[in-house]
Amino acid sequence: MSPVWLQIYHCLLAHWGPQHWWPGETPFEVMVGAILTQNTAWTNVERAMANLRAAEALDGVTMGELSDAALADLIRPAGCFNVKAHRLRALCAYLGQEAVLDNPGDLASRAGLPELRRRLLAVPGIGEESADAILLYALGLPSFVVDAYTRRIFRRLGLLADGMSYDAIQSLFHNHLPRDPQLYNEYHALIVQLGKTSCRPQPRCATCPLENRCPRNLI
Ligand code: SF4
The missing domain is CATH 1.10.340.30 (Hypothetical protein; domain 2)
Structure with a gap:
């Protein structure tokens, strides 16, 4: 288990706070x-x-x-x-x-x-x-959600290889994080927030809470 995956989560959470997902009453x-x-x-x-x-x-x-x-x-x-x-x-x-x-x-x-x-x-x-x-x-079960934001951000962070399958990416999250549905809930919501604001198709790295740990800015 690598601490990096959890450190990224804490960094995003400290920056944006809880996202209160998913919108829906039932x-x-x-x-x-x-x-x-x-x-x-x-x-x-x-x-x-x-x-x-x-x-x-x-x-x-x-x-x-x-x-x-x-x-x-x-x-x-x-x-x-x-x-x-x-x-x-x-x-x-x-x-x-x-x-x-x-x-x-x-x-x-x-x-x-x-x-x-x-x-x-x-x-x-x-x-x-x-x-x-x-x-x-x-249902509150610990199954990490992988979406296009996840692929883009974690590829840029150097943690995913090109062409990885959905299951392979999900396994990385499952293997590097505790199997905690509340953590997965918040982490995915924060990834979406990052993908919509800073890590867009044209990234706005100067506004990104991960700027100091992203390989794109360390070259
Ligand atoms: S620093 Fe830039 S490329 Fe890296 S995660 Fe943030 S927005 Fe994306």
Whole structure:
């Protein structure tokens, strides 16, 4: 276990403080958000969520009863609304299969983390990032979320090689950090904050809390 991975976390946390992720009042809302946020900005997700809330459709039972067209219409602001409606209905079908549609937080009791992850990945439209977001933020299980920000930042920090698979990157985080869901929750949120502010495609290193430890600035 290398202390660097934890030092980076503490440096980001000291700079920005807790990020209070993931926005969502219930495990089901977090699951829905994890699907709606695919390929779109969170502001668009918020508009779709507001529509679902206004229609009182932010629970698995009600959403599962909506027609494809009605659901697609409600989530239109999140983009790719027909595809995402299909994915949300697949999620509802899966939760029904696990007999947790009326209380999706109970999914955590249905199997161990690796098996739950396998089952989520078998749901159409749920990829690795969405599955881990559901496991971590909806169910509180220690599965690190890897996204494009993570790849960009940690490659620049010299901690990832080019072309590494999702699982290989996730294993690095799991191997270098304690298996603590609260730590993973906060760390991923801070990575997103860094990726949106300083470590952008054109990095703004002068504003970055990691400036003094980043190889880009030590050459
Ligand atoms: S110093 Fe620059 S390249 Fe390094 S992590 Fe910060 S913004 Fe990214």
